[in-house]
Amino acid sequence: MRLDIVTIFPEYLEPLNVSLVGKARARGQLDVRIHDLREWTHDKHHTVDDTPYGGGPGMVMKPEPWGEALDEILASGDGRPVMVVPTPSGAPFTQQLAVELSEAPWLVFTPARYEGIDRRVIEEYGDRLDVREVSIGDYVLAGGEAPVLVMVEAIARLLPGVLGNAASHQDDSFAPGAMADLLEGPVYTKPPEWRGRTIPEVLLSGHHGKIARWRRDEAFRRTDRNRPDLIERADPAAFDKKDREI
Numbered sequence: 001m002r003l004d005i006v007t008i009f010p011e012y013l014e015p016l017n018v019s020l021v022g023k024a025r026a027r028g029q030l031d032v033r034i035h036d037l038r039e040w041t042h043d044k045h046h047t048v049d050d051t052p053y054g055g056g057p058g059m060v061m062k063p064e065p066w067g068e069a070l071d072e073i074l075a076s077g078d079g080r081p082v083m084v085v086p087t088p089s090g091a092p093f094t095q096q097l098a099v100e101l102s103e104a105p106w107l108v109f110t111p112a113r114y115e116g117i118d119r120r121v122i123e124e125y126g127d128r129l130d131v132r133e134v135s136i137g138d139y140v141l142a143g144g145e146a147p148v149l150v151m152v153e154a155i156a157r158l159l160p161g162v163l164g165n166a167a168s169h170q171d172d173s174f175a176p177g178a179m180a181d182l183l184e185g186p187v188y189t190k191p192p193e194w195r196g197r198t199i200p201e202v203l204l205s206g207h208h209g210k211i212a213r214w215r216r217d218e219a220f221r222r223t224d225r226n227r228p229d230l231i232e233r234a235d236p237a238a239f240d241k242k243d244r245e246i
């Protein structure tokens with residue numbers, strides 16, 4: 001998968017060199033190209049922002065550098081990328097969207113600063129590309145680089161061969177399948193006793209059916225406690241009789 005990221009803070013994206021994403025890059029599973037938007041400016045100060053039409057506080061990112069940058073990036077590859085525009089006014093970034101984006105061969109991210117990018121840029125590329133305006137949550141950050149780090153990590157771990165054990169993301173919270181609509185329950189490792197705290201007996205039983213039931217019950221309890229909205233909006237058929245007793 002190829003990822004292009006256009007930013008005025010390339011150094012903000014250095015975490016993409018470490019851990020899972022860094023390893024995926026080193027193995028050639030991810031081709032990440034980070035571009036400095038200011039390289040497509042032509043004035044002495046490398047200006048990327050200007051005052052908003054209609055007045056008001058803050059600055060808006062100028063369309064010209066974005067247009068030149070995106071045209072050059074689009075011309076450098078085959079096919080059409082999906083353009084991902086981080087913005088608090090976008091559709092929520094969910095595991096389902098991460099799965100969908102992980103199936104695209106090429107993504108271009110446009111993290112903004114200030115009050116965002118001149119709207120005409122989104123319209124211009126929306127005419128040619130699949131443009132997704134995406135929010136990582138109901139809060140406002142100073143820039144789109146942290147949302148890009150969040151999205152890239154969520155997408156990269158879904159790519160074939162990136163996680164050591166492909167099954168690990170299948171049991172995750174929000175993953176489609178048997179545990180869909182439920183958050184993952186608690187997890188434990190060795191030692192069996194730590195500071196007087198033991199682990200649930202059933203996990204030592206070796207009884208796969210009982211362990212699966214316990215995991216499901218714990219997932220249900222945690223979801224009910226932390227995210228009752230997930231249970232309310234799920235299809236009632238997703239829950240069995242034992243779930244409903246909890």
Ligand code: SAM
Nearest residue numbers: 086087088112116135136137140141143144147
């Ligand atoms: N004036 C904008 C608004 O109220 O929607 C906020 C702009 S914010 C200060 C600057 C940039 O940070 C945004 O254009 C976007 O790239 C990024 N950003 C901030 N919060 C975000 C969020 N929750 N999800 C995705 N991107 C976000």
